[in-house]
Amino acid sequence: ETGVTQSPTHLIKTRGQQVTLRCSSQSGHNTVSWYQQALGQGPQFIFQYYREEENGRGNFPPRFSGLQFPNYSSELNVNALELDDSALYLCASSLEGFNQPQHFGDGTRLSIL
Amino acid sequence: QKEVEQNSGPLSVPEGAIASLNCTYSDRGSQSFFWYRQYSGKSPELIMSIYSNGDKEDGRFTAQLNKASQYVSLLIRDSQPSDSATYLCAVNIFTGRRALTFGSGTRLQVQP
Numbered sequence: 001e002t003g004v005t006q007s008p009t010h011l012i013k014t015r016g017q018q019v020t021l022r023c024s025s026q027s028g029h030n031t032v033s034w035y036q037q038a039l040g041q042g043p044q045f046i047f048q049y050y051r052e053e054e055n056g057r058g059n060f061p062p063r064f065s066g067l068q069f070p071n072y073s074s075e076l077n078v079n080a081l082e083l084d085d086s087a088l089y090l091c092a093s094s095l096e097g098f099n100q101p102q103h104f105g106d107g108t109r110l111s112i113l
Numbered sequence: 114q115k116e117v118e119q120n121s122g123p124l125s126v127p128e129g130a131i132a133s134l135n136c137t138y139s140d141r142g143s144q145s146f147f148w149y150r151q152y153s154g155k156s157p158e159l160i161m162s163i164y165s166n167g168d169k170e171d172g173r174f175t176a177q178l179n180k181a182s183q184y185v186s187l188l189i190r191d192s193q194p195s196d197s198a199t200y201l202c203a204v205n206i207f208t209g210r211r212a213l214t215f216g217s218g219t220r221l222q223v224q225p
Contacts, residue, residue, distance in 0.1 A: 099145040
């Protein structure tokens with residue numbers, strides 16, 4: 001069984017640039033959620049995708065956007081990068097169902113200079 | 114008031130002791146509760162899930178849930194140095210979506 005995979009592992013960008021992060025869900029999982037984790041904090045929910053539609057969004061501005069593809073993989077796009085966007089970006093996948101546990105990938109460490 | 118609260122620690126216990134980690138949450142409608150372990154520089158790893166009041170045991174780990182008091186706890190028996198990590202409490206707060214709300218985590222140090 002293949003787990004959740006994310007790419008790239010690390011990324012360095014400058015303010016104002018745009019970035020795309022990618023996630024492949026665990027085999028059989030059709031729901032993908034994205035989280036941002038700042039140093040010393042718990043992950044913060046960005047948004048969730050189910051059946052290629054956004055299925056809920058946290059308190060993040062519209063410059064954070066995403067996609068889910070028919071194979072359940074997903075992308076997180078961030079435009080107009082700001083210094084505060086420096087964080088670990090985590091993708092989690094789960095089966096359909098409200099109480100299903102979410103399993104995380106290894107994350108992408110994004111640094112904004 | 115934060116939706117999910119944890120003591121940041123560090124919680125220091127000797128090897129072989131029981132480590133007790135606690136978490137409180139604010140939304141009485143919460144339905145599912147999870148504990149994740151996160152080693153420094155790594156991603157969260159699911160170790161326990163609990164959905165109904167009472168205890169749930171899995172190996173050296175026991176999760177306890179009390180919905181009336183709005184707390185969930187994690188006990189680690191026979192603590193090992195390899196258990197040293199940050200433990201994140203996550204709650205599925207019902208808002209029509211399946212997002213997890215996390216606490217800030219408790220750092221556990223197991224002293225050899």
